Amino acid sequence: MKTLVTFSLGALAMYLLDPQQGSKRRALVRDQLAHASRRMRSRVAGAERELSYREYAMGTQGLGAQPGNPAPAPQSAQHLGR
Numbered sequence: 186m187k188t189l190v191t192f193s194l195g196a197l198a199m200y201l202l203d204p205q206q207g208s209k210r211r212a213l214v215r216d217q218l219a220h221a222s223r224r225m226r227s228r229v230a231g232a233e234r235e236l237s238y239r240e241y242a243m244g245t246q247g248l249g250a251q252p253g254n255p256a257p258a259p260q261s262a263q264h265l266g267r
Contacts, residue, residue, distance in 0.1 A: 201207055201214070 201211055203210070
C-alpha cells in the first residue's frame, strides 16, 4: 500500500511539474479549487440563512409547533377559527 501511495504521489508530481504543460495544469487545478471554495461559501451562507429562518419560525423559547402539540394561534388570528 505504501508503494502505491508513493507511486501515485510521484506520478502526480510529474504531471503537475511537467515543463511543457505543468503551468497550465496547475492553473486549472487552482481555478477549480477557487470555484469549489466559492460554491462552498455560497452553500454555507444559504444554510445559515435557512437555519436562521427556522430558528425564527420555531421561536427562540421553543414555542413553535411540536409533533402532537400544535402551536397556539396568535391573538390576531383568533377570529379566523384556528
